[in-house]
Amino acid sequence: MAEERQIEGKTLLVTGGAGFIGSNFIHYMLKRYPGCRIINLDKLTYAGNLDNLKDIEDSPRYEFIHGNIRDKSLVQEVFKRVQGVVHLAAETHVDRSIQDAGEFVLTDVYGSFVLFEALRNSKVEFFLHVSTDEVYGSRDEGFFKEDAPLCPSSPYAASKAGADRLAYSYFVTYGMPIIIIRPSNNFGPFQYPEKFIPLFVTNALEGKNLPLYGKGTNVRDWLYVEDNCRAIDIVLRKGKKGESYNIGANNEVQNRTVAERIVDLLEKPRSLIKFVTDRLGHDKRYALDCGKIRSLGWKPEKNFDEALALTVRWYQGNMDWWRKIKEKSESFKSFYEQYYRKRK
Ligand code: NAD
Ligand code: DAU
Numbered sequence: 480m481a482e483e484r485q486i487e488g489k490t491l492l493v494t495g496g497a498g499f500i501g502s503n504f505i506h507y508m509l510k511r512y513p514g515c516r517i518i519n520l521d522k523l524t525y526a527g528n529l530d531n532l533k534d535i536e537d538s539p540r541y542e543f544i545h546g547n548i549r550d551k552s553l554v555q556e557v558f559k560r561v562q563g564v565v566h567l568a569a570e571t572h573v574d575r576s577i578q579d580a581g582e583f584v585l586t587d588v589y590g591s592f593v594l595f596e597a598l599r600n601s602k603v604e605f606f607l608h609v610s611t612d613e614v615y616g617s618r619d620e621g622f623f624k625e626d627a628p629l630c631p632s633s634p635y636a637a638s639k640a641g642a643d644r645l646a647y648s649y650f651v652t653y654g655m656p657i658i659i660i661r662p663s664n665n666f667g668p669f670q671y672p673e674k675f676i677p678l679f680v681t682n683a684l685e686g687k688n689l690p691l692y693g694k695g696t697n698v699r700d701w702l703y704v705e706d707n708c709r710a711i712d713i714v715l716r717k718g719k720k721g722e723s724y725n726i727g728a729n730n731e732v733q734n735r736t737v738a739e740r741i742v743d744l745l746e747k748p749r750s751l752i753k754f755v756t757d758r759l760g761h762d763k764r765y766a767l768d769c770g771k772i773r774s775l776g777w778k779p780e781k782n783f784d785e786a787l788a789l790t791v792r793w794y795q796g797n798m799d800w801w802r803k804i805k806e807k808s809e810s811f812k813s814f815y816e817q818y819y820r821k822r823k
Contacts (some may be wrong), residue, residue, distance in 0.1 A: 484563075484605060490516040490806045492561040494594070495568030497521040498603045499670040500609070500704060501530035507708035509540055516526035516540045520557055521568065522547045530800060542665050548590040551597070555726040558601040564605045565711065566594055569642075571675055573613075573635045577759050580634035587638035588645070595649045598657070607715055610643040611636065611701070612663045612727065617762035624768045625723045626664070627657045643723075650721040658718040660711065663767055667704035667786070668793045674800050675699075676787075677729050678739055680794045681801050683747045693757035695735030698764040702728040705778040713777045727767035728779040740784070744791045776798065 491508070496500045497518030505517050521527045523545060526757040537542050548555045548568045558564075568590060570576065571581045598606055615623040616630035628726045645802070649655040679689045708725045718724060738752045781789070794801060 485511045486515055486563070486712070486715060487512050487513045487560040489561060490518065491563045491565060492518045492520060492557055494520050494564070494566045495527070497523060497527035497529055497531060497543075498567065498571070499526075499531075499667075499674075500508055500665055500707060501567045502528075502669050503667065503704045504711060505532060505541070505569070506535065506706065508712070509535060509538065510618060511712065512823065514796060515651055516542075516726055518542045518544060518547065518557060518561060520544045520546055520554075524570070526571065527670050528555075528669070528671075528804070530803070545725035549585065549593055551593050554593055554597045555600065555722070563605045563607075563715065563716070564598070564603055565609070566591065567609045569609075569639070571635070573633045574673075574758065576635035576638070580638070583635055583638040584641075587635075588641045593644060595645060595655065595657070598649065598655050599653055603656070605658065605715065607711065607718070608643070608646040608657055608659045609711075610646075610659050610661045610723070610767045611639050611723065612661050612767050613762065614640040614643050615765070616660060617764055619763060621781045622766045623725070625771055636762075636812055643702070647721070647723075654710060656720045658720055658730070659723040660714055660718075661723060661725050662707050663700040663702045663766070665702050665704045665707050667790050668797070669800075670704070672717075672768040675734065676737065677794060677801065679741045680745070681805065683742055683745050683751055684795065684798070686751045687739055687751070689742070689751050690755040691734060691738055691752055692755060693761060695733065695738065695752075695754065696763075697734050697761060698731050698766075699734070700727045700765055700767060701730040701732060701737070701783050702726065702779065703781040703787070703789075706781060709780070710772060710777050711740055713775050714772070719800055722771075724772045724775075725767040725769050726772055726777075727769045728781075728783070729769070730779075730783040731764070731766060732783060737787075739785055741791060744788060745795075769818045792798060
């Protein structure tokens with residue numbers, strides 16, 4: 480095995496660091512590596528939230544830059560100051576991509592292109608591109624290995640697949656030091672409450688209905704965000720350039736079961752769960768073979784029930800965090816209400 484990459488003492492650029500995984504990852508890295516510095520480049524879209532990083536905003540090892548990954552000159556300047564990049568910035572919500580795919584193509588594909596081009600003209604030593612398990616598409620049984628063909632079904636997944644293969648092309652064509660990861664569904668603290676688990680937890684806490692798409696039999700492999708951060712760290716240190724790594728927890732659960740566990744944990748009535756019209760093109764099941772990342776020494780530490788209970792407790796204990804988002808964001812409100820009304 481090749482020598483491990485050093486993270487301690489380096490400056491990393493994290494794109495999209497004010498989002499869900501990004502903010503968890505920044506916390507994780509600053510704690511794990513006392514000599515590591517982080518620059519967070521984030522556009523602060525509706526999903527970006529500096530409240531997620533309040534406790535570290537004055538740290539001398541952390542810097543926030545408010546900017547767009549599509550801004551070539553800004554990105555080139557920032558690349559001069561870092562040794563490594565973890566690229567998370569993206570439009571991420573499948574339902575929004577079904578309503579309007581434009582920003583997904585512009586940020587997830589074109590924005591990634593701007594970063595890859597900046598990489599070519601820089602001395603950056605490693606670049607970790609965060610893709611998703613959705614690039615493979617859905618399958619009823621069996622598991623996708625990293626060399627499976629990509630067959631994305633939503634505009635979000637297709638944009639991510641475009642960026643994923645563009646990343647690979649920059650490795651093959653220009654020898655760029657890019658590594659790709661494809662994580663499954665993350666959940667945990669600081670997840671924007673339009674996504675399934677935080678939406679259901681916060682709606683249940685508010686006594687509102689929980690809109691379960693279709694028959695609620697779709698399956699996701701739930702990965703606790705802290706386990707994903709540990710996986711990113713291991714891939715940064717031990718991952719091989721040009722390779723892709725699946726990251727999943729082998730926690731396959733039907734949506735209906737997740738919804739029931741949430742209301743049970745909160746001691747709310749199951750009658751809050753309402754079956755609504757299905758998502759267009761709704762992928763049935765995502766499932767990953769994670770032998771490759773496990774061979775680097777990673778495995779998830781939290782089982783689903785334990786991690787879900789922790790997550791529910793976090794949303795119970797941080798009502799101000801999510802209430803502010805739900806109250807303040809007209810885009811969230813109108814999106815949710817408009818979408819749900821159509822589904823009733
Ligand atoms: P998120 O929506 O919570 O956060 C995205 C962040 O990117 C926000 O802070 C937003 O302001 C920022 N951003 C968006 N467009 C930008 C732009 N043009 N320039 C700079 N910043 C911009 O997303 P997340 O759930 O934390 O996901 C992070 C990454 O991980 C994404 O690439 C996503 O595709 C991938 N991913 C997420 C999951 C998951 O379950 N959440 C699973 C697999 C992969
Ligand atoms: O698999 C990784 C992906 O997981 C990430 O790449 C995406 O960024 C992330 O958004 C997520 O995509 P999903 O579509 O799987 O996640 P979402 O939280 O939107 O939905 C999870 C499941 O719950 C899915 O089967 C749809 C269902 N659902 C979702 C919502 C928002 C409902 O039944 N009702 C809802 O209101």
